[in-house]
Amino acid sequence: MADELKTGAMNVFVDIAWGQWISSGFLLVLGIVLGSLAARSVSKVMAKRSSRHHTVMVRRLVFYVIFLLFGVAALREAGFSLDVVLGAAGILTVAIGFASQTSASNMISGLFLLVEKPFEIGDFIEVEAIMGEVVGIDMLSVKLRTRDNLYVRIPNETLIKTPVINRSRFPIRRIDLSVGIAYAEDVEKVENLLMELAEKNPVCLEEPKAFVLVSAFGPSSVDLQFSFWVPKDKVLEGKSGMLVAVKNALDKEGIEIPFPHSSIYAGSHSEPFRVQLLGLEKNIEKEVLDADKES
Amino acid sequence: MDNETDSRRDGNWAQPYEFVSGQTQYHRLGHVRLWVTLLDKEWQVRSETRAPETDPVGWTESIGHQLPHENVSLQRFIREGDSSTITFIPAVANLPTVIRPYHPLTIPGGARCTIYVGTVVWMKVCAGKSQTLLTEVPLAVPSLTWVGRNTMEGELCYSSSSFGRLLLEAVPKRPWRAVTPVTIINRQAEPLLLERFSLPTPILSLHQNERGQLWTPGVVVEAATDMNSASLHVDEGLLTAAGPCKQVAPAREKVARGRLVRAFDRVFG
Numbered sequence: 001m002a003d004e005l006k007t008g009a010m011n012v013f014v015d016i017a018w019g020q021w022i023s024s025g026f027l028l029v030l031g032i033v034l035g036s037l038a039a040r041s042v043s044k045v046m047a048k049r050s051s052r053h054h055t056v057m058v059r060r061l062v063f064y065v066i067f068l069l070f071g072v073a074a075l076r077e078a079g080f081s082l083d084v085v086l087g088a089a090g091i092l093t094v095a096i097g098f099a100s101q102t103s104a105s106n107m108i109s110g111l112f113l114l115v116e117k118p119f120e121i122g123d124f125i126e127v128e129a130i131m132g133e134v135v136g137i138d139m140l141s142v143k144l145r146t147r148d149n150l151y152v153r154i155p156n157e158t159l160i161k162t163p164v165i166n167r168s169r170f171p172i173r174r175i176d177l178s179v180g181i182a183y184a185e186d187v188e189k190v191e192n193l194l195m196e197l198a199e200k201n202p203v204c205l206e207e208p209k210a211f212v213l214v215s216a217f218g219p220s221s222v223d224l225q226f227s228f229w230v231p232k233d234k235v236l237e238g239k240s241g242m243l244v245a246v247k248n249a250l251d252k253e254g255i256e257i258p259f260p261h262s263s264i265y266a267g268s269h270s271e272p273f274r275v276q277l278l279g280l281e282k283n284i285e286k287e288v289l290d291a292d293k294e295s
Numbered sequence: 296m297d298n299e300t301d302s303r304r305d306g307n308w309a310q311p312y313e314f315v316s317g318q319t320q321y322h323r324l325g326h327v328r329l330w331v332t333l334l335d336k337e338w339q340v341r342s343e344t345r346a347p348e349t350d351p352v353g354w355t356e357s358i359g360h361q362l363p364h365e366n367v368s369l370q371r372f373i374r375e376g377d378s379s380t381i382t383f384i385p386a387v388a389n390l391p392t393v394i395r396p397y398h399p400l401t402i403p404g405g406a407r408c409t410i411y412v413g414t415v416v417w418m419k420v421c422a423g424k425s426q427t428l429l430t431e432v433p434l435a436v437p438s439l440t441w442v443g444r445n446t447m448e449g450e451l452c453y454s455s456s457s458f459g460r461l462l463l464e465a466v467p468k469r470p471w472r473a474v475t476p477v478t479i480i481n482r483q484a485e486p487l488l489l490e491r492f493s494l495p496t497p498i499l500s501l502h503q504n505e506r507g508q509l510w511t512p513g514v515v516v517e518a519a520t521d522m523n524s525a526s527l528h529v530d531e532g533l534l535t536a537a538g539p540c541k542q543v544a545p546a547r548e549k550v551a552r553g554r555l556v557r558a559f560d561r562v563f564g
Contacts, residue, residue, distance in 0.1 A: 170447050206440040206454045231439060231451055 017079070024077040031070025039063040053120035056137070102157070106140040109156035113137065118159075119166045126165040127154055167232070172205060174229050175239050179246060180221030182256040187214060187222060190255060197245050198228045203238040205229040221258045306354035306470065308503055309543040311380040311424075319362060320381070324354040324418070325434050325471045330363055331381055331420065338372040338381075338422055342432050354470040370430055378423030384544055385416040385509055386431065387473065388496040391452045393440050394477075396459030400489040407480040409513075411460050413472035414496055415453075416509060419544075434471035442493050452493055459489070463536055473501055473509035476534050480517045487518055493562050495527060497547040502533055502540035510537045516562060525562040 043059040050058075075085060097104055114137070119125050123134050125144070130152055132144030142159055144152040167173070181190050191212045198210035210228035217223070226246070230238035250257055306322055314320070314333035322329040326346075332339040341363055394412045402408055415435040422429050443449015460466050466474055475494060481487040499511040513530040529550070533540050 171449075171451060172441055172446060202436050202438055204438075205451075206438055208441060208446060229441065229446075 020078055024074040027070050027074040027077055031067045031074070034070070035063040035066035038066055051120060052122050053137075056121055057114070102155075103140060106156045109160040110137075110139050110141075112160060113142070113156055118164055119169070123169065124167040126167060127159060128162055130154065131167075167235075171232055172208075172229050173232050173235055174208075174227055175235065175242070177226045177239070177242060177246070178215070179224045179226050179250075180218060180258060181224065181250070182258045183222060185222070185255050187224070189253075190224065190250070193249055193253060193255075194224070194226050194246065197242065197249055198226075201228075201238070201242060201245065203230050203234045203241060205231070220260045303355045303357045305507070306356040306383070307507060308383055308385050308470070308509070311382045312356075314379045314381060316379075317360065318358055319360055320356055320358055321361070322354065322356045323351070325351050325469065327418075327432060327434050327471075328363070328367075329418070329420075329432060330367070332362070333374070333379060333381075335374075337374050338429060340370045340372070340420055340430055340432075341367045343367045344433075344436060372422070372429045375423055375425075375427060378427075380423060382421045382426055384419040384421055384426065385473070385501050385503075386419050386544055387416060387499050387501060387511065387547060388414060388437065388453050389417075389547055390439075390497065391442070391450065391493045392437075392496045393442055393452045393454045393491050393493050394457050394459075395454065395491045396457055396489065398459070400459050402479055402481045402487045402489060404481060404484045404486055407478060408461065409476050409478045410457075411463050411466045412455070412457050412475050412477055412494065413466060413469070414455060414475060414494065414511075416471055416473050416501065418471075442491075453496075463534075468506075468508045470507065470509070473499075473511050474537075475499065475511045476513040478513060478515045480515065483518055487563075489563070491563065492516070498529060498550050500542055500546045501544040502537070503543045504538045504540045506538075508537070509543070510534065510540060518563070527562065 039059045039062045042062050043055050046055040046058055072082065075082065119134055121134050121137060125132070125134055127144075130144065130146065132146040132150075132152055134142060135145045135151075136143040141153045141155050144154060146152060179190075179194070181187070194212050195210060198204045199206075204210060205228070208229050210226070213225045213227075215223045215225045226242075228238075228242070247257070306324060312320060314331075316333055316335050319330055319332040322331075326344055328343045328345065330339075330341040332341075343363065392414045394410075394414075396410075400408075400410070415433065415437055418432045418434055420429045420432065421427060437453040437455070440452055440454035441449055442452050458465075463474075463476075468474065477492070477494065479487070479489065479492070494514060496511075499514070502510045502512075504510060510533055512533055515528045515530065517526045517528075519525060
């Protein structure tokens with residue numbers, strides 16, 4: 001009985017067409033190696049002539065096409081008929097589809113993102129209060145690198161569903177600064193002063209022209225909106241530099257930038273507030289710390 | 296530096312200057328002050344741009360051993376072998392330059408005119424016989440502007456205000472400015488109001504005449520009849536008034552064809 005089992009097991013072991021399996025495995029490995037080699041050389045050629053976004057896309061495409069071809073060849077070599085495999089895949093898709101709804105939806109969203117192309121690799125985007133540079137667009141997600149150097153993975157589905165702000169699509173950007181001045185100050189003088197600053201600042205573009213608007217009479221200041229245009233790569237520098245320049249210029253001219261202050265008014269008919277002056281506070285000796293007590 | 300007034304000479308483009316280790320060459324060129332120092336193993340370049348208070352005219356250089364204050368920005372470069380020469384090569388702006396006459400000029404329909412514009416050049420500091428580029432110094436702080444139909448389509452350009460001079464004699468010749476004659480031909484029936492004009496500086500080469508002045512080949516702009524496009528074309532030769540010239544710097548960008556056709560609003564704003 002034991003011998004029969006042993007010979008049976010041996011027969012199963014011997015009956016497997018090892019040669020076929022090894023050659024199909026070899027084909028798969030060859031596919032990976034050739035695919036990555038071809039992808040790398042294509043990306044090298046493209047890197048000089050094309051944008052990073054297109055290079056990465058073409059590199060992936062080349063790799064997947066070559067790998068798929070070798071994969072199909074490997075399946076054939078192993079003795080699978082392609083029709084059967086595809087049929088089985090059809091049935092499997094239904095089963096897997098239910099199980100992996102999220103992944104499938106992300107994959108389809110990814111396809112739409114590729115077609116619509118709202119941003120490219122290297123663009124600076126903002127999604128749901130996360131701001132960062134796009135470092136990768138993959139099948140399931142988009143990877144961002146934030147300004148403080150965090151790696152953030154955003155599912156493609158989120159990008160399809162929520163508004164995405166692309167901060168580097170257009171070559172120039174407008175910066176709006178809010179400047180408050182005291183009610184006693186001459187608004188026109190401040191307007192001229194701000195326009196002069198925009199003219200002097202090398203980062204600030206001459207056209208489209210900078211402008212100043214009075215936006216509101218605030219609780220403690222007249223609020224001005226000072227808008228000017230800068231190249232997209234000079235936004236931080238432009239904003240900070242201009243704020244410093246505005247502060248310096250207003251200080252130099254003796255123009256007050258007010259901070260909120262409140263007056264307490266008791267009304268004409270009511271009694272005045274009763275104010276009591278207290279004597280100087282006595283120095284209250286603190287308790288000695290436990291650590292000091294011991295010493 | 297005032298005690299070195301005696302040794303002050305005029306600076307020259309494309310002329311190799313010989314250095315001895317430890318020496319510093321001091322340049323006063325427009326609003327820019329430049330110090331180039333040779334040490335045993337390295338080159339040091341310090342530059343500073345002064346506030347434009349007065350209108351300087353010349354370019355002087357002197358040799359000495361004095362260095363400026365520490366807060367002047369310093370760049371260091373490894374000295375290749377025993378190279379001991381420095382050459383200053385001028386370079387045109389790397390972006391187109393928008394010329395804006397202080398007072399707009401009207402060109403009647405079918406007429407043509409030539410205006411002379413001066414554009415700022417960059418100074419390339421090159422070391423050794425092979426003229427290895429060390430650094431590039433702008434000889435004026437150019438302000439940027441946007442040229443295009445709207446804020447989505449267009450290009451960034453440098454901006455330069457000009458008097459839109461029609462007489463060559465009236466154009467001030469400065470060592471840090473290159474003169475370009477621009478011929479504008481208005482083929483339209485309506486008059487063309489010239490408020491601004493985008494000069495494609497990166498495709499112009501630089502030439503120096505015997506008096507040390509910088510010139511670029513002339514540019515001819517034709518405003519086409521359909522109001523939508525303007526064609527640009529760079530002359531082969533230089534203006535005869537410039538006298539015999541030698542090329543000191545090639546254009547930054549090569550143009551495949553001799554003629555550029557651009558959207559009207561990319562040229563005239």
